Amino acid sequence: MMAETGRLQGPVLIQAEVHADSRGFFLETYRSVRYRELGIDVEFVQDNHSRSTRGTVRALHFQSSPGQAKLVRVARGAIFDVVVDIRRSSPTFGQWESFSLDDESHRQLYVPIGFAHGFCATSEVADVVYKVASYYDPETERGIAWDDPTIGIAWPDLPHSTSDRDSGLPAWRDVVDRLPDW
DSSP, X not given: OEEEEOSSSSOEEEEOOEEEETTXXXXXXXXXXXXXXXXXXXXXXXXXXXXXXXXXXXXXXXXXXXXXXXXXXXXXXXXXXXXXXXOTTSTTTTOEEEEEEETTTOXXXXXXXXXXXXXXXXXXXXXXXXXXXXXXXXXXXXXXXXXXXXXXXXXXXXXXXXXXXHHTOOOHHHHGGGOOOO
């Protein structure tokens, strides 16, 4: 496995070693000792799987206390994956970065606590599988409007669809003063 960081300090893009031949491929999607060697020392406690159709935006979510680290990969299709730095003490507070994840490159994205996360399905169907480091708790679930102009994410030029819940998420200006201190 190889890891690379992006512009924002914290998220890590991981490239697994893929063993492919005429029959298909094999890859290890998670081995805790290897991730610790890459600097990701997190105990994941829950696996989630979502399926989205092209243009579906699922964003921008985070858990307040205690927070929730994620390890995201695409089992089928492709997504435009986005993280937003919501750590008040960070020099990149309020900035976003995107990554392309798909079922051909098999790259994964580690999203640490202190980042809002979302994605847009860019293939006809996208199955996104992700590990999380804390159990889902609706009492700590938070979000930010995916299309907030203050953040200014350059989403793919597709007709977008969102859930009613995601369509009603608050603007950055209404969230910024209530963010936890991670």
